[in-house]
Amino acid sequence: MTPPTSSTDRYHHGDLPNALREAAxxxxxxxxxxxxxLREVARRAGVSHTAPAHHFGDVRGLLTSLATEGFDTxxxxxxxxxxxxxxxxxxxxxxGEAYVSLATEYPAHCQVMFRPDVIDNDDECLAxxxxxxxxxxxxVVRDLVEAEGLDADVDAAAELCWxxxxxLVVLEPKLALIDAREGRPSLTTRDRVRRLTxxxxxxxxxxxx
Amino acid sequence: MTPPTSSTDRYHHGDLPNALREAAxxxxxxxxxxxxxLREVARRAGVSHTAPAHHFGDVRGLLTSLATEGFDTxxxxxxxxxxxxxxxxxxxxxxGEAYVSLATEYPAHCQVMFRPDVIDNDDECLAxxxxxxxxxxxxVVRDLVEAEGLDADVDAAAELCWxxxxxLVVLEPKLALIDAREGRPSLTTRDRVRRLTxxxxxxxxxxxx
DNA sequence: GATCTAACTAGTCAGTGTCAACATGTGGGT
DNA sequence: ACCCACATGTTGACACTGACTAGTTAGATC
Numbered sequence: 020m021t022p023p024t025s026s027t028d029r030y031h032h033g034d035l036p037n038a039l040r041e042a043a044x045x046x047x048x049x050x051x052x053x054x055x056x057l058r059e060v061a062r063r064a065g066v067s068h069t070a071p072a073h074h075f076g077d078v079r080g081l082l083t084s085l086a087t088e089g090f091d092t093x094x095x096x097x098x099x100x101x102x103x104x105x106x107x108x109x110x111x112x113x114x115g116e117a118y119v120s121l122a123t124e125y126p127a128h129c130q131v132m133f134r135p136d137v138i139d140n141d142d143e144c145l146a147x148x149x150x151x152x153x154x155x156x157x158x159v160v161r162d163l164v165e166a167e168g169l170d171a172d173v174d175a176a177a178e179l180c181w182x183x184x185x186x187l188v189v190l191e192p193k194l195a196l197i198d199a200r201e202g203r204p205s206l207t208t209r210d211r212v213r214r215l216t217x218x219x220x221x222x223x224x225x226x227x228x
Numbered sequence: 229m230t231p232p233t234s235s236t237d238r239y240h241h242g243d244l245p246n247a248l249r250e251a252a253x254x255x256x257x258x259x260x261x262x263x264x265x266l267r268e269v270a271r272r273a274g275v276s277h278t279a280p281a282h283h284f285g286d287v288r289g290l291l292t293s294l295a296t297e298g299f300d301t302x303x304x305x306x307x308x309x310x311x312x313x314x315x316x317x318x319x320x321x322x323x324g325e326a327y328v329s330l331a332t333e334y335p336a337h338c339q340v341m342f343r344p345d346v347i348d349n350d351d352e353c354l355a356x357x358x359x360x361x362x363x364x365x366x367x368v369v370r371d372l373v374e375a376e377g378l379d380a381d382v383d384a385a386a387e388l389c390w391x392x393x394x395x396l397v398v399l400e401p402k403l404a405l406i407d408a409r410e411g412r413p414s415l416t417t418r419d420r421v422r423r424l425t426x427x428x429x430x431x432x433x434x435x436x437x
Numbered sequence: 438g439a440t441c442t443a444a445c446t447a448g449t450c451a452g453t454g455t456c457a458a459c460a461t462g463t464g465g466g467t
Numbered sequence: 468a469c470c471c472a473c474a475t476g477t478t479g480a481c482a483c484t485g486a487c488t489a490g491t492t493a494g495a496t497c
Contacts (some may be wrong), residue, residue: 031462031475051345052262058453067477069455074475078454133398136260140401146409153406175423178403179392182424186395187387189342192349194387197362200355214384215391222431238493244444267484276446278486283444287485439497446491453484460477467469 036074038064040085047127052134057081082131083138083145089128090148096121097155107163108220114159115184115216119208122188129188156181163223170228179222183215245283247273249294256336261343266290291340292347292354298337299357305330306364316372317429323368324393324425328417331397338397365390372432379437388431392424 032038042063047055057078058068075081100117104110122129131138138145160177163169191208198205206214241247251272256264266287267277284290309326313319331338340347347354369386372378400417407414415423 035475053343053346056453057455068453069478070476072455133402134262135401137262140405146405149402150406150409153402171427172423175427178396178399178420179424179427182395182399183388183392184395185398186391186393189394189398190387190391192344193342193358193362196349196355197359200359211387214381215388218380218384218388218428218431218435220431221434221436222427222429225430225434226427227430241444265484266486275444277484278447279445281486441494441496443494444492446489448487448489450487451485454482456479456481458477458479461475463472463474465470465472467471 032064032066035064035066035070036084039071039074039081040088043081043085044125044127047130052127052130052137055082079137079139082134083142085128086131086134086138087142087145087148089125089132090145090152092125092128093118093121093132094148094152094155097152101155101159107159107166110159111163111180111220112213112216114156115180116209116212118184119188119212123208133185153177153181160223167224169224169226171223171226172228176223176226179219183219184212187211187215241273241275244273244275244279245293248280248283248290249297252290252294253334253336256339261336261339261346264291288346288348291343292351294337295340295343295347296351296354296357298334298341299354299361301334301337302327302330302341303357303361303364306361310364310368316368316375319368320372320389320429321422321425323365324389325418325421327393328397328421332417342394362386362390369432376433378433378435380432380435381437385432385435388428392428393421396420396424 039060042060043055045063046059050056055078057071060081061068061071064070071078071081075084096117097114100113101110104113157173157177160180161173164171164173164176187208191211194211195205248269251269252264254272255268259265259268264287266280269290270277270280273279280287280290284293305326306323309322310319313322341358366382366386369389370382373380373382373385396417400420403420404414
């Protein structure tokens with residue numbers, strides 16, 4: 020049994036994998052993925068520097084687990100965003116906003132999800148979580164195309180949505196910097212998402228087959 | 229004077245900064261940015277492990293220099309791509325293809341360019357090179373909007389182009405993996421670029437003000 | 438030709454990831 | 468109730484890393 024003691028002063032932690040993931044998120048958020056340290060993670064979780072190995076193998080295993088968690092929450096937030104709307108186009112817009120919100124709320128996860136050099140791309144759990152998240156996007160785009168009787172290629176349209184939002188996430192700092200250098204007030208991320216979503220939708224709606 | 233001796237066995241290298249950048253590119257290409265090592269770079273350039281510091285300060289300085297070089301070549305390749313076309317829409321398409329080609333030909337540079345955690349974002353040279361590259365895109369989009377008498381917002385349209393192509397670059401490995409898992413043959417990167425460019429152009433052309 | 442300085446080296450330090458060897462409890466079978 | 472296998476943790480060691488200080492070399496300037 021695990022009594023409600025603080026679970027940090029015990030020899031067996033109780034839920035070390037989660038504690039390590041949380042600590043890893045903190046480290047990445049503070050130092051950036053470029054200055055990630057497994058020992059620092061262990062330190063913050065209050066365990067020895069080799070404890071993580073028993074759960075994740077090596078640092079790549081821990082980051083892969085983080086990436087999987089990222090795709091899972093991506094599926095989760097986009098799914099609830101989609102459920103809140105009925106109109107297909109509105110669903111797609113809501114999905115885009117949810118995607119970008121995720122990137123600002125969980126930056127550490129999102130830094131890891133698309134970094135094939137630091138995660139295990141052959142990991143089965145990772146692939147499944149990723150596929151499920153993408154599958155949802157694909158479904159929503161398909162619904163839109165069918166509902167409005169469009170000629171757009173569903174695969175291409177889904178790719179466009181994903182690529183654009185992902186690009187926005189990566190480029191956001193640079194775009195803000197450009198606005199600053201050109202002397203104009205910087206748009207909020209939300210406004211950028213809306214602008215791009217509108218343009219994207221126009222493209223999908225008017226695409227020839 | 230620097231006679232045509234092999235310049236590697238001399239005490240003074242001759243052009244160490246460039247040699248270090250090239251070695252850094254090799255290391256990143258082979259190991260990924262996540263397993264970058266300044267000492268390894270110095271080793272490949274045939275100098276001691278502290279030599280890079282005299283030219284770049286620290287590892288961040290070297291990577292910042294690499295990012296700047298990346299934006300410079302981005303400007304260069306997009307500029308020649310644009311010059312080869314006359315039609316504004318064709319220019320924009322050519323630019324997109326050049327952008328993605330750059331990412332496949334110079335992956336190391338492109339990995340660094342949008343990683344604010346490992347470069348010095350306040351570096352003036354970096355900012356200037358980035359602005360010049362973006363300025364070219366902005367000009368091409370403006371020409372398109374003016375030439376075709378469109379209502380599209382130039383800033384938004386340029387952002388869409390950049391974000392989509394950048395997203396495609398980042399997502400490419402995942403997209404190929406998805407195709408593989410769904411059993412269909414994977415598209416070439418070039419084909420993906422064409423598909424997305426077509427969709428984007430449709431969006432820009434049919435956008436309301 | 439003396440000297441000044443940029444370019445480079447050598448040695449050191451704390452910190453890192455991973456491995457091997459050892460310690461600790463938890464749970465299952467008898 | 469006991470015992471033991473094994474998951475979970477620890478300590479120590481190793482080669483490696485980035486950065487610092489101090490010293491060396493050679494090209495440029497006067």
